[in-house]
Amino acid sequence: MDNQPIMVLLVEDNPDHAELVKRSLAAYPENNRMLHVTDGEQALDYLFRRGVFADTDEYPEPDIILLDLRLPKVEGQEVLRQIRHSKQHKNLPVVILTTSGAEDDINKAYENQVNSYLVKPVDFDKFTRLMKDLSYYWLGWNTFPGKELIGQAGI
Amino acid sequence: MQAEDNKTKDQLVDEIRHLQSQVKSLEFAMDKYIITDDNVQLSDLISVEELQKIQDAFSKATGVASIITHPDGRPITKPSNFCYLCQEIIRKTNKGLKNCYLSDAVIGRFNADGPIVQPCLSGGLYDAGASIRIGDRHIANWLIGQVRDEKLNDENFIEYARKIGADEENFRNALKDVTIMPLEQFENVANALFLIANQLSQVTYQNLLLKRASEAQKKSDERYRGLFDHMSSGVAILRPIEGEKDFLFIDFNPAAQKIEQVKKDEVVGYRLSEVFPGARDFGIIDIFCEVATTGKPQHYPTRFYIDENHSGWRENFVFRLSSGDVISVYDDVTERQQALENLHASEERFRRIAENAKDIIYRMSLPDGKYEYMSPAASDIFGYSPEELYEKPTLFHQLLHPDWHGYFKDQWNNLLRGIMPPTYEYQIIDRYGRERWLNQRNVLIKNDKGDPIAIEGIVTDVTERKAMIHQLQLSESRFRMLIEQSPLAIEVYNESGVLIQTNNAWRKFWNLQQDTGITGLYNIFEDTLIQMAPIVEMARNALEGKKLDIAEIAVSPARFGRSGERRYVHITVYPLVSALDQVNHIVLMYDDITAEVQYRKERETLIHELENKNAELERFTYTVSHDLKSPLITIRGFIGMIKKDFASGKTDTIEGDFDRISNAADRMYSLLEDVLHLSRIGRTVSISEKVSLESLAREVVSLFDTKIRDRNITVTIGDGLPTVNGDRVRLYEVMQNLFENAIKFLKHVESPKIDIGAENKDGRTICYIKDNGVGIDPRYHERIFGLFDQLDQSVDGTGVGLALVKRIVETHGGRIWVESEGLGKGSTFCFFIPENQVVDKP
Secondary structure, three states, X not given: OOOOOEEEEEEOOOHHHHHHHHHHHXXXXXXXXXXXXXXXXXXXXXXXXXXXXXXXOOOOOOOEEEEOOOOOOOOHHHHHHHHHHOOOOOOOOEEEEEOOOOHHHHHHHHHXXXXXXXXXXXXXXXXXXXHHHHHHHHHHHOOOOOOOOOOOOOO | OHHHHHHHHHHHHHHHHHHHHHHHHHHHHHHHHHHOOOOOOHHHHOOHHHHHHHHHHHHHHHOXXXXXXXXXXXXXXOOEOOOHHHHXXXXXXXXXXXXXXXXXXXXXXXXXXXXXXXXOOOOOOEEEEEEEEEOOEEEEEEEEEEEEXXXXXXXXXXXXXXXXXXXXXXXXXXHHHOEEOOHHHHHHHXXXXXXXXXXXXXHHHHHHHHHHHHHHHHHHHHHHHHHHHHOOOEEEEEEEOOOOOOEEEEEEOHHHXXXXXXXXXXXXXXXXXXHOOOHHHHOHXXXXXXXXXXXXXXXXXXXXXXXXXXXXXXEEEEEEOOOOOEEEEEEEOHHHHHHHHHHHHHHHHHHHHHHHOOOEEEEEEOOOOEEEEEOOHHHHHOOOOHHHHHHOOOHHHHHEOHHHHHHHHHHHHHHHOOOOOOEEEEEEEOOOOOEEEEEXXXXXXXXXXXXXXXXXXXXXXXXXXXXXXXXXXXXXXXXXXXXXXXXXXXXXXXXXXXEEEEOHHHHHHOOOOOOOOOOOOOEHHHOOOHHHHHHHHXXXXXXOOOOEEEEEEEEOHHHHOOOOOOEEEEEEEEEEEOOOOOEEEEEEEEEEOHHHHHHHHHHHHXXXXXXXXHHHHHHHHHHHHHHHHHHHHHHHHHHHHHHHHHHHOOOOOHHHHHHHHHXXXXXXXXHHHHHHHHHHHHHHOOOOEEEEHXXXXXXXXXXXXXXXXXXXXXXXXXXXXXXXXXXXXXXXXXXXXXXXXXXXXXXXXXXXXXXXXXXXXXXXXXXXXXXXXXXXXXXXXXXXXOOOOOOOOOOOOOOOHHHHHHHHHHHOXXXXXXXXXXXXXXXXXXXXXXXXXXXXXX
């Protein structure tokens, strides 16, 4: 197992939801570090190193993005589109984590080559379960582009 | 008729009388011609020597002197046996000679009964005379005499000598020598003279006739020669060869030479069979032989002659001359024969045409009304054969339709006066009871006098044509009625583009009482109305046979000089094509679809509105469900967290988590309130009243009085805010929301300012609320009016406010937008509401 933590960029405007995600993921033993921005504009600025986000020490390169869709300023779908159209981030795994289960949103996300589309469950147990699975799968089992898998994957 | 006959008879009688008189005068003239010919003299008939010989012989035989003189006494012959006294003495004196001539004329005068015997009027010796005559014309005198008997007194003679101036002595001596003859004897001699003179007259007359005859013969010969040489018929004179059935050419006239293309010397003197080897086969030799034998002239009718050199149709007339020669007068009738053949062929053709014609061709003689010819078509048309009609011409009158009897009666009377219409149509009922229409064309044939003698004509059965015309008229009237009653407005143009027909629907469409002043004058190709251009183009295309259709096009009432709104029509333009495939009319048909177009436009607007509303509703439902879900997740999430924390005894976060739950619940409540509020707007904006936006602005500003003072915001309300028709409560909400927003944007701004005002732009009064706050990135100028869209999560509110404002402005028929140059540059929210716009229904 690599000791390097997996960098997770959480894009979530609702501070309560952000708190729930952070706490849930922290509850599982995966090695990760949570980075949080509150709107689409910030997310893009982060990825493309604009403004304060130019500092790579303070804002390390994310390995995966957890992206809400309903975001102020720039919508989640637009963020995803720009990621997929950028040279440096086109392969970046993006997981949509949203309250919307609308068909249009789902289809559009896949058209923009999303890696996974997850709907936040209202039920707390299910929410916890999702966070656990997400943690195991995306932060545990999943291999990321640009990194070599050494030895046995997973736990 | 009888009167005419009488007249003809009278005329005939007149003619006969006239002819008879002419013949008589001609005969008379002929007699006169011979007898009254003054130019004829005795010497022309009998030579003077011959006369002299007769006279000398008579004088010698009788012993008397003799002379033949002209009727006036001038001598023709020389005196015979004249006495010395008369010859040398009396006639030598002028007086004596004159008296002698006078005496000879008197004594020689015409006397049919006998000789004149009397003493000479000159010397007084006995003389006698007889006249020589042609018929009753006296042409000469024959005188004898110069004798005396003893009774005559010498002294009387001597006295005469003195009278005429002759020498007495000589006279006396000469008197002694005069022959003495008793008077009785002299009278006998005179009688003999009379007989001889009469005989001489007879001979002379015969001579004259002979002379005339020979002159006539000569003239006749000349005439015949001329005829022979110049006549157009060929003439051949042939002499039979004894014991052979052949002839020798004696003569061959120029016409014959021309016909046969031979010279005279190639024919004359040669045998007929040599010159014309085909003559035997032709059959003419037999005819010549027959004529030569019998002397009976023969006409040898037209036959075809052929040998190696000659061929052609010949017609011969053959005679025998008194000499026994045979003369053939013949013609080359090849051309005539060909013409005749052509005529026959033409007649044959005509006959075939007539026999096979569907029409009756006939000739009727007048005034009897009998058919001279009728073609077989009569059987088809009348039901009676030509033979039946020849037999009984009145059959036709039985066929005639009763309606036409009067007409025909009149025509018949006119006909006999030579008046006839060249063509007429009438009805018959044929033999089988079928009614038929006939068309008859006639030619009246008149004789030289101008009397009608026959009608020639053609009768055609036009029943079908009549029926067709009737059908056509029916169809025409049906067509007219269809046009007139059609619900479509119709314009019919001729090929020049002139409007020639319209209909009821057309007048209705254009709101015209009648189309006078338009039809016959309006020309579509001269229409310059821009709106009409596509229709004119269609009409032009229709001229080329194309049918075109425009589903919707506007027409201006100005087209026919009316006022009013423009109308929409569905128009079809198509050509009417004649039997010759030529476009002769253009038809415009159109339907007023103005109402439909208006309905459709309204419907489109409604549908568009509905679609917008639907989309909005969809977005609304979606955002509402999303946004309602969010606080639920928060609530249940943190309840779960608290549970876990309780279980693990971890308590430091519990209070904060409860706050989160509480806030989420509040937020949910406001969301539901706002959603309800928003949903009501569409339904509740209905009260239309005059609303002064300026007073609204003042109310709103006073509402936020505290906040304004706390934050030290400078607020100005400018002039010119309009008064609009609208819903006061809703418009208040607009003002309130926009003002509240402005205050929010001014949170961290030094010397914050809000301007409320209005300005005129493009004829609209645009209201604005302007702040000098954070400003809005132009990228988000549209999004901020969306439901639940918030630019800044830290700012209070649910994100419904601007959506609400937008909705209210739009339901008032207005529009709202934001102007901002970007972050930190402040924002200006602008909207307008049409000032006198009646507020839309919900």
